Amino acid sequence: MLKLLGWVDRIVGAVLGPVVVAGMVALTFVISLQIVSRVFFTSVTWTEEVARFLLIWITFLGATLAFQQGRHIAVQLARDSLPDNLRRIVIGAGILVSITFLGTLTWIGWQYMDLQSFQRSPSLRIPMNNIYLVMPVASGLMAAMSCIDLVRLLTGDTTIRDRMRDVVE
């Protein structure tokens, strides 16, 4: 069971890595195109819009990847100075807070996407729910990983994502 969960966890990381890199490369490409077309030809209008949408996707999926790798910014000094038993309780409570928040975000993110299904982007006329989809997907994944953390904590597995990692490594 634990092995399976660890495997699911790693798959998420392995899939998201290339997706985030692809997003960054696409972002670079789109804005390079914007510069070249403006300087040498006539400017294209859709590049800014695409760049903004790419940024939204990179943010949410990259945040999910950072979550999987335990790389979000956190102040863990106070928690880590607690005695071991108390620390486990605090970690558990923290995971419950995360699950509640991320679960709610998945739910309202999905509703929001549904509400906006008739909206289209000004320039390219893309249905906006394609862009807003990323919120329920990302928060759903992060909520699922929090559940995995909870199972690990309850079974006494120590491989929880609570390593203190600074942003840049």
Add this chain to the structure above:
Amino acid sequence: MSLVLVLLFVLFLLMGLPVAIVIGASTMAALNLGDVPLMVVPQQMFAGINSFALVAVPMFVLAGDILAQGEISKRLIAFADSLLGFIKGGLSVVSVLAGVFFAAISGSGAATTAAVGASLVPELKRKGYDPASAASLIAAAGTIGVVIPPSVPMIIYAVIAQESVKSLFLAGFIPGVAMGLGLMIVAVIQGYRRAYPRGTSLSLKTIVRTFFAASWGLMAPLIILGGIFSGVFTPSEAAVVAVNYAILVSLFIYRDLTLRGLYRIILRAGVTTAVILFVIAASSVLSWTLASWQVPNAIAALALSLTDNVFLLLLVVMTLILITGVFLETASALIILTPMLLPLAAQLGIGTVHFGIIIVVGLAIGMVTPPVAINLFVASSTTDQPVERIARAVVPYLAVLIVVYLMIAYIPVIFAN
């Protein structure tokens, strides 16, 4: 409700939750108690990051990461060494100058610290410099990375304060150079006290040779900043030009970057920025909530009711910024403080650009003050010195940075144009 928000925020933060979740969860709970439809959460989260100006953040991080590794940084440091190495304790003065050079290429304090640290610390050790002290100076010089343009925190501030990124970048030069000069003065004094050796002797021939060797690196800020200030590129476009330039130079001219290495750098830059932007998204909900409760105006009114002494109030604001910077990471602190303090700053007659410099420099100083001190951590991991020793050695540099900080705030004629 404000009380619930504050209490939950502090509680979640102390529990060690990721800052984005701390902000999001405490705001969501307060909104729910106040019967505000939660649909504002996704709406504000998207609105917060749906901005073309913010595209510059991942791109400047990426460009800085590529340029910071390998040949470019080595040659820049050799050039800095030829200019100032002849001074007593010259190598430590050189590490500050290298930090200033790098600040003009990279937009983050950690990247600047890493670039200078990785190439200079072995040399500093070999020449008998105290390794902890050398590492702490490099960490302190790393703070200049976010003050001299390009600067990721300035971009974030500009987006929140609806100010132009370009004006903030322009205003960052003089404060950044002042910070560098301040650190150099301390480095020279220490050089004499500790009888450090002189380095490369001053020779025009060496200067010219290392200048040409470093020209690809020196050209980067020229293209980035020249492009922005001449109006050829927007800051976001300039960031992308910088990425293309960095990739071309590293892949084809110096050939010290493999495609595999490039992939890793892109991935790291993507995750680094996603972490920052996710905090921005969550904070947008918080800012919206605070604004709808009129909290920023209340803060301004409260502060002005206590005293109308502008000098004193500014000192209080700066202390608040410094303390926040000690406990929170730069981007999160910036996103929370800016909307709360802007109305007060306006009442005090401080311009948006000048206030941006005050807040960015204040939080930059927080990068070298533990417990949350990213530059010290980076310096520690690149030099294998324990953080505690570096933290103790950083005190004189910290003191001089605070003196410069006061000058930046109180002499706007020189420091905010």
